[in-house]
Amino acid sequence: MRHLSEADRDALRIAQDLRFPRWLQQITATGGCAHPVHLSGSTTTVDGTTGEILHHYDTRNEPGERLLIRCRNRRASICPACSRLHARDTFHLVRAGLIGGKNIPTTVRARPRLFVTLTAPSFGPVHRAGLICRPRRDGGTCEHGRPLGCPTVHAPADPLVGQPVCPDCYDYTGHVLWHAHASKLWDRFVIDVRRRLASSAGVVQSRFARHARLSFARIAEYQKRAAVHVHAVVRLDGPDGPTDEPPPWGTPDRLTRAVNASAQRVTVRTPYSPAVGEVELSWGTQADVRVLHADGDGPDDDAVAAYVAKYVTKGTDETGAGTDRKVTTRDDINTAPVSRHVRTLMHTCWRLGDLPEYEPLRLRTWTHTLGYRGHILTKSRVYSTTYAALRAERAHHLGHTDIPDAITDAYWRYVGSGHTPGAALIAAGVAEDLAECRRLSAEASQQGGGVDNSSAQA
Structure with missing residues (x-):
């Protein structure tokens, strides 16, 4: 037996x-x-x-x-059942802001809408999948004696993909500080887009809210190099939100130009530190802005909503960019099942978190996410429905009605x-x-x- x-x-x-x-x-x-x-x-x-x-x-x-x-x-790595439910709710939340439903009018589908991807800047060369990783005819080595190029063709699953070509050259301090300020960088990006829209339309910037409203839903995703990048659905409404039509000057082309310009120019400065100095942070150069057309010419609305929903359930464990469980000691970092690159980022968080000028960033608390402190999914107030409303609707369907x-x-x-x-x-x-x-x-x-x-x- x-x-x-x-x-x-x-x-x-x-x-x-x-x-x-x-x-x-x-x-x-x-x-x-x-x-x-x-x-x-x-x-x-x-x-x-x-x-x-x-x-x-x-x-x-x-x-x-x-x-x-x-x-x-x-997180699917912690509870597959609840993560699937969360993904379905996220799909409906994002989709409602794209095509209507869930008390959002269907007219939003005809509004200026963009699917925007903003990346982190480069903190140093990393190994890439695809063709030859880093071709260099002249060879050469860095100041630490390591080759500047890599002639290998890496498969996507190769553990080297995303790892620094030279760990000693890599800017680990900049990487962690960028994560710690990524949410602030996004807030300034949104403010700057509003200002640029107002200026281009001849509207006083302080009165933009009387003419239009910028609505969005954004998700943060870890790349192979363990740096967060942002996917966002951005929509332009009238001043009252989804029930109100945008002004005549609110066109997809004008919104696209404003988004591209803000992505290139917005910066955040870190607090001055005697050990690090003052660091200026910005978005990476690889911004991608795509117009979502009501006639289906371009990215599909359902596909965009499904893409966002897929990534909202991924934790740092699943992406290899950290761990889903908080760390409280250096031993926790040393024993975490992560790559050398990620472990170095975690140690950098721990070290910078001990500096008094960075105390408000709570870097040691967020060591397990490599310093990133923002929510995985955030949205503006009137972009669409809410998770609470979706749960209430589900409870109503199950017979939990108010008397x-x-x-x-x-x-x-x-x-x-x-x-x-x-x-x-x-x-x-x-x-x-x-x-x-x-x-x-x-x-x-x-x-x-x-x-x-x-x-x-x-």
Whole structure:
């Protein structure tokens, strides 16, 4: 007889429990969440006029006297089930800002819209995939005695891709400081685009908001060289947002020129440090700006939304640009499963984080993300719907409706999280089954002439 593992024995114990069906219902309701939150408590809904109890729920009637809810972690490396749900929500959030829906008018599709990619500057030559990595006819070496060129044709999966040609020449300090100021650089970029639009249209810059509104949704993605670059959907509306038409001067061409100019000229200066000096930071030279046309001539709206949704679930573990778990000591850095290049970036974060002039940057806190402190996905206030609205809509579809004139009294407390080994095994199976069902449903919808964007695109 095959020897059963601890997880198998635990799974059998759970399955033999009389309350297993109800426990499985909870696991299924969380989508097979890998690290559910355990809550204990009760909720009572009463009629505000008569005092009649309309609904009462208490976890004392549940297995283990607790309710399991989703962890809502966006990272696929931590919770595949919740990351898939987050990706679907992101797809709908970005898509609504492109073509309407979710209380956004469909007229936004005819607005000036761009898909913008902004990169980090070069901090030193790195190995590249594709043709000859770094051809040099004259050869030559750097000041550290390493070859300046690389005649190898690297495959995309080659571990050398993204690694510095000479680690000693690479500007690790500049790389970390750029990450720490990337969000500020984006904010200044958006402000500068507004100013350039106003100037080109003959509008007083301080009165731009009376004429138009710049809306956006942006996502940060780590490149092979462990530097963040930004993908953004940028849209020009009237002053009231998506319900308002932009002024006649608000054209895709004018918006494109403003974006390109701002990407080339916006800078941020770091605080002065006796050890580093004052560093001027800017975007890289490889900016890409594409107009999104309503007639489909150019990047497809659904493809753009799906592209953004794909990257929102990737953590630094998955991209190889750091780790998803915070580090608290140098030993954590030394034992992290990362490349030498990334480890050096983490050590640089740790070293710079000890300088008093960089204390506001909290570099040691963000060592695991190589100093990048911004959210993976950010959007302007009226670009489209919100994650909260999407969750509320999903709850409504599941039957969780509001009752007029009702009063709800709820008491909940946190009592734990995660799974036992056997429970984790069962939850993973549930998550895989649900994912397969969505895939088959999407295929059936496409074969029938429709497209189920909630699953197929995300």
